[in-house]
Amino acid sequence: MPRLREFDTNVAIDRAVETFWQHGYDGTGMQDLRASMDLHSGSIYAAFGDKRGLFLAAMDRYIDTVSREAIERIGGASSGLAGIRAYFDYLIEAIIDGKRRWGCLITNAVTELAQRDPEIAAKIAVHLGRVDAAFQSALARARAEGSLAKDVGPEKSVYLLCVLQGLNVLAKTQPPRKVLREIVDTALASLDRR
Amino acid sequence: MPRLREFDTNVAIDRAVETFWQHGYDGTGMQDLRASMDLHSGSIYAAFGDKRGLFLAAMDRYIDTVSREAIERIGGASSGLAGIRAYFDYLIEAIIDGKRRWGCLITNAVTELAQRDPEIAAKIAVHLGRVDAAFQSALARARAEGSLAKDVGPEKSVYLLCVLQGLNVLAKTQPPRKVLREIVDTALASLDRR
DNA sequence: GCTTTTCTTGATTATATGTTCAATAATTAT
DNA sequence: ATAATTATTGAACATATAATCAAGAAAAGC
Numbered sequence: 001m002p003r004l005r006e007f008d009t010n011v012a013i014d015r016a017v018e019t020f021w022q023h024g025y026d027g028t029g030m031q032d033l034r035a036s037m038d039l040h041s042g043s044i045y046a047a048f049g050d051k052r053g054l055f056l057a058a059m060d061r062y063i064d065t066v067s068r069e070a071i072e073r074i075g076g077a078s079s080g081l082a083g084i085r086a087y088f089d090y091l092i093e094a095i096i097d098g099k100r101r102w103g104c105l106i107t108n109a110v111t112e113l114a115q116r117d118p119e120i121a122a123k124i125a126v127h128l129g130r131v132d133a134a135f136q137s138a139l140a141r142a143r144a145e146g147s148l149a150k151d152v153g154p155e156k157s158v159y160l161l162c163v164l165q166g167l168n169v170l171a172k173t174q175p176p177r178k179v180l181r182e183i184v185d186t187a188l189a190s191l192d193r194r
Numbered sequence: 195m196p197r198l199r200e201f202d203t204n205v206a207i208d209r210a211v212e213t214f215w216q217h218g219y220d221g222t223g224m225q226d227l228r229a230s231m232d233l234h235s236g237s238i239y240a241a242f243g244d245k246r247g248l249f250l251a252a253m254d255r256y257i258d259t260v261s262r263e264a265i266e267r268i269g270g271a272s273s274g275l276a277g278i279r280a281y282f283d284y285l286i287e288a289i290i291d292g293k294r295r296w297g298c299l300i301t302n303a304v305t306e307l308a309q310r311d312p313e314i315a316a317k318i319a320v321h322l323g324r325v326d327a328a329f330q331s332a333l334a335r336a337r338a339e340g341s342l343a344k345d346v347g348p349e350k351s352v353y354l355l356c357v358l359q360g361l362n363v364l365a366k367t368q369p370p371r372k373v374l375r376e377i378v379d380t381a382l383a384s385l386d387r388r
Numbered sequence: 389g390c391t392t393t394t395c396t397t398g399a400t401t402a403t404a405t406g407t408t409c410a411a412t413a414a415t416t417a418t
Numbered sequence: 419a420t421a422a423t424t425a426t427t428g429a430a431c432a433t434a435t436a437a438t439c440a441a442g443a444a445a446a447g448c
Binding site: 223236239244245 | 404405406407408409414415416
């Protein structure tokens with residue numbers, strides 16, 4: 001007997017993701033969210049509780065779409081190293097003129113919110129843990145394939161995670177492709193067997 | 195004939211730096227600043243114009259103290275590579291329980307503000323440019339000293355800058371020293387002549 | 389077709405925010 | 419001492435913000 005929701009929740013959250021991604025949590029007002037989600041306050045509050053609840057939903061959705069795709073890219077190549085390379089190559093292009101012009105929603109959340117909201121910090125930890133695990137598997141696979149330098153193993157995943165965060169920060173300074181290439185080539189060269 | 199200012203401007207700004215550093219720009223209210231600076235609204239507005247003006251002053255002060263110290267560390271060692279190592283070693287300790295528990299004011303400003311305030315973006319660019327230049331000099335010196343791998347030169351400065359930004363992000367997730375060491379050791383190992 | 393339940397609408401509210409300002413106090417030059 | 423100038427104080431202000439809510443609308447079960 002209930003009236004059905006008129007809007008598609010996932011579409012609405014996707015728009016919230018875009019807005020939070022670009023302007024940050026404190027930087028986006030309910031006004032901006034009403035506009036980008038094309039919804040009235042009441043509908044937003046009925047569906048998500050409050051602004052923070054919406055942000056939490058946006059993080060989940062981001063992790064479920066953007067991050068999932070990234071992780072699949074890392075693991076879905078013809079070799080361990082190829083997956084890592086494919087991911088960073090994709091990232092460079094996305095920073096230059098794709099979805100990652102504004103860095104990464106999670107990286108932004110780390111610097112803005114990790115130390116003031118434990119629930120958000122926990123979500124961040126889960127996400128970073130998954131990316132780390134993806135790098136670990138790819139490295140383990142690369143080692144089994146015999147393509148890693150002798151002193152390189154799965155424990156280098158945190159190093160790749162660090163470079164990734166650095167790229168997501170630098171993305172916000174609109175660096176030329178040349179700079180991003182230099183960074184990625186250097187970072188990945190240290191893994192190869194020589 | 196004028197009455198003299200009772201507070202020391204630099205001390206006041208130092209306290210504002212701490213507050214902005216820890217909570218971000220939007221995350222700190224004038225309330226917080228009044229408390230941490232131990233000043234009344236009127237005095238703050240008379241001295242700095244507005245909140246944004248105070249943040250600009252805080253960035254300048256940060257660059258003049260914290261960043262200056264960092265850059266001196268990079269350039270002030272007995273060899274090019276030693277300077278780079280000394281800097282990252284210092285950073286690890288500062289992240290664990292020193293001043294850098296909250297990352298870096300500039301890194302935080304990049305993710306929060308670089309894309310919505312051109313004047314702040316310009317200050318960020320100047321700062322990052324100086325750090326990059328410090329890395330460049332150290333690398334050039336290391337090359338002259340014959341301690342770099344054959345394919346490594348001053349152009350790798352952007353790579354070090356990226357790792358640095360990544361560390362400043364991860365700092366906010368309270369990583370154990372072991373992880374930070376793994377990252378730094380890996381990042382710097384790729385520079386050495388083997 | 390009526391009832392029940394839920395959703396939508398958008399004006400309204402409470403609060404928090406950055407900012408101002410008039411009164412007061414302090415300092416120095418004359 | 420007095421005048422002139424500037425700093426300090428803290429209450430008040432305007433605004434913007436997140437959040438609420440009562441009225442109307444829509445859908446499904448009986």
